[in-house]
Amino acid sequence: MITVTKLEKSYGRLKVLQPLSATFQAEQAVSLIGPNGSGKTTFIKSILGLVVPDAGEISFLGEPIRGGWQYRRDIGYMPQIGRYPDNMKIRQVFAMMKDLRGTNQSPAQSNYLDEELIRAFGLPALFDKTMQSLSGGTRQKVSACLAFLFDPKVLILDEPTAGLDPLASEILKDKILKEKAKGKLILITSHVLSDLDELTTDVMYLQDGQLQFFKPVEWLQDITGEVKLGRAIASIMSNERKSERVNE
Numbered sequence: 001m002i003t004v005t006k007l008e009k010s011y012g013r014l015k016v017l018q019p020l021s022a023t024f025q026a027e028q029a030v031s032l033i034g035p036n037g038s039g040k041t042t043f044i045k046s047i048l049g050l051v052v053p054d055a056g057e058i059s060f061l062g063e064p065i066r067g068g069w070q071y072r073r074d075i076g077y078m079p080q081i082g083r084y085p086d087n088m089k090i091r092q093v094f095a096m097m098k099d100l101r102g103t104n105q106s107p108a109q110s111n112y113l114d115e116e117l118i119r120a121f122g123l124p125a126l127f128d129k130t131m132q133s134l135s136g137g138t139r140q141k142v143s144a145c146l147a148f149l150f151d152p153k154v155l156i157l158d159e160p161t162a163g164l165d166p167l168a169s170e171i172l173k174d175k176i177l178k179e180k181a182k183g184k185l186i187l188i189t190s191h192v193l194s195d196l197d198e199l200t201t202d203v204m205y206l207q208d209g210q211l212q213f214f215k216p217v218e219w220l221q222d223i224t225g226e227v228k229l230g231r232a233i234a235s236i237m238s239n240e241r242k243s244e245r246v247n248e
């Protein structure tokens with residue numbers, strides 16, 4: 001569904017993505033994990049066309065994305081920090097997004113809106129609040145609802161539960177599981193690995209912009225003997241550190 005080939009990105013002298021290749025298929029829920037600054041958001045933004053890579057190629061459903069934007073209609077994106085016009089009310093943000101999507105869309109496509117999460121979060125009661133007046137968590141809820149709104153084939157979620165209260169986190173995780181069951185491709189980053197346990201089919205681990213591994217979660221569980229993602233990753237990382245010390 002998405003193929004990334006030898007992707008590279010630097011900011012000045014800092015190599016943020018070393019040549020990185022990966023293929024993502026429908027029905028996968030890929031957890032993109034790595035330390036702060038390892039290049040996860042840069043990788044995601046490259047797929048979304050928000051960061052222009054220095055080298056390499058990304059294709060979506062077999063077509064290179066370079067210079068194109070139509071493919072973005074098939075991707076729902078929840079950014080780490082959503083930015084919205086301060087004075088716009090929540091209802092206006094949703095209306096604006098629907099208007100933008102409504103243009104050049106066939107009636108059949110424009111009819112289907114997934115507003116389940118809007119109701120589950122109780123957002124209609126807050127529709128007349130302006131974006132600048134919202135708490136961080138409520139702003140995150142708006143971002144989440146927009147990612148799911150147009151029933152996209154792919155969901156890219158950057159730290160989706162950060163800032164959400166426990167109930168909202170569970171509501172969002174249930175929604176992600178539901179969309180996963182429909183066979184969508186889900187790409188998700190989080191530092192809260194316990195949030196990923198139920199969801200993950202595959203783990204992509206980045207460090208210093210380099211892909212350390214991209215494997216099914218069962219592989220990770222087998223080689224570490226750990227069921228929980230957090231423990232499995234910790235086990236791999238501490239073994240790597242030990243072997244680095246031996247090689248020093």
Ligand SMILES: Nc1ncnc2c1ncn2[C@@H]1O[C@H](COP(=O)(O)OP(=O)(O)OP(=O)(O)O)[C@@H](O)[C@H]1O
Nearest residue numbers: 011014016034035036037038039040041042043080
């Ligand atoms: N626009 C930019 N200009 C300069 N440097 C940047 C820019 N965007 C990202 N970087 C740098 O690239 C590196 C990777 O950043 P990125 O946001 O991709 O990491 P991350 O793995 O998502 O981190 P986190 O877990 O903290 O969200 C960091 O060192 C960051 O400072």
